[in-house]
Structures are given as structure tokens and as C-alpha cells.
Amino acid sequence: MNKHGAIVKKFGMKILIHNHAGEFDVLDDGKTTQYDVLLAETDPELVAMQLDIGWAYIAGQDALQMFKKNPGRYELWHVKDVKYKDIDPKLTPGQRGRAGKIVTLGEGDIDYRAVFANAGVAGLKYFVIEQDTAGEGGRDAIDDCRIAYEGLTRILSQALIQNNTNWRLTASVRPLTPRPMRRNGRVTSLSRRSRKQPSR
Numbered sequence: 001m002n003k004h005g006a007i008v009k010k011f012g013m014k015i016l017i018h019n020h021a022g023e024f025d026v027l028d029d030g031k032t033t034q035y036d037v038l039l040a041e042t043d044p045e046l047v048a049m050q051l052d053i054g055w056a057y058i059a060g061q062d063a064l065q066m067f068k069k070n071p072g073r074y075e076l077w078h079v080k081d082v083k084y085k086d087i088d089p090k091l092t093p094g095q096r097g098r099a100g101k102i103v104t105l106g107e108g109d110i111d112y113r114a115v116f117a118n119a120g121v122a123g124l125k126y127f128v129i130e131q132d133t134a135g136e137g138g139r140d141a142i143d144d145c146r147i148a149y150e151g152l153t154r155i156l157s158q159a160l161i162q163n164n165t166n167w168r169l170t171a172s173v174r175p176l177t178p179r180p181m182r183r184n185g186r187v188t189s190l191s192r193r194s195r196k197q198p199s200r
Helices: 002-009 034-041 053-058 063-069 093-099 112-117 141-159
Strands: 015-018 047-052 076-079 081-083 101-103 126-129 166-170 189-193
Touching (some): 053 063, 053 076, 053 093, 112 141, 126 141
Parallel strands (some): 015 047, 047 076
């Protein structure tokens, strides 16, 4: 990945690694995970870690501890809310991935106020809200987008104002497949800008 990262860097791009749950399965040595190897063997100048926070929690990880262990490595986030607290702790991360439930942002178990309060430690530059199940829980996918957007707006106003960090929220819906409108959905894209005064 470093080799390919060096190539795309010439064009102003960067390779990224996106996780699910299985990357946290322990390898044959009984202690190292696939994700540990990816972190250790990639150059941060060439390869960005795009942390899917929802899958990490489903896999039994704690995003705050991940940030502290490898500060500055998590410049990209997928902000996904999930139900993970009732998953059997005896399951492997890969097995937990099949047991977790993806829900609309703000309706799951992840404390995103705490997560965003540690954005500086993580090295966050950009993030997107992602809900794989948008429009599948009895609500219109656009309603899921709205709920997630409004919920994250509240979270950011509470979690980041102390750091003089501001985020511009730009709503967009990306169709997953050519289905009727009420079945479309990936959720909200958001981008960061640093300003000392909140935007209006």
C-alpha cells in the first residue's frame, strides 16, 4: 500500500484503509490483529486510516482508546451508529460483525459526543455519516438522513465548541441502487473547516 500511496501522492491523492469488523480478529500469534499490522506497516504520509467507527465498536473496540494508542492516524471517519452492547463478548470480532445492528445516528449505543471531543487526538480531517440500513427500518431514507443530520448538528455544537473547531454540514444523498426514491440512501456528507467563530 505504501508503494501505491507513493504513486497517487504525485497526483494529490492518498490511499485509504477502511475497516469492517473482521480486521480486528486476532492472528495466529494470539495477540496481534490484522488492523495492528495495517497500522504498523503503512506510512501515514501515504496511507490514511478511514476508521468506520460503527464497525469498530461492533468488533469490540473503543474508538477513544484507538485514538490514544495511535494519535493522528485517523484522519477519515465513517460516522455510523450501531447497537453493540448486547452482543455476546465471547464472539470473535468477525462473528460480532454478523450480530451487530446498524441504526440511524443518535439511536445507537455509541457516545459520539465523546468521540468528536477527541477529534484532535485522532487527527480527523474529514468524515461522512453512513447508514447502510437507511430506509429499511420502516422510515423513509430521507427521514433517516434528516434525523442523523440534525442529531449530529447538536452533537457537534456540544462537543467541539470548546476546541474552537467548526464543521460545515452539507447534506447530500447518494443512491445505493436504482430503486424508488424512498429506498435510496447513503446519508450525509460533511466536511471540516477550522474557524474560531461558529458559522451561521
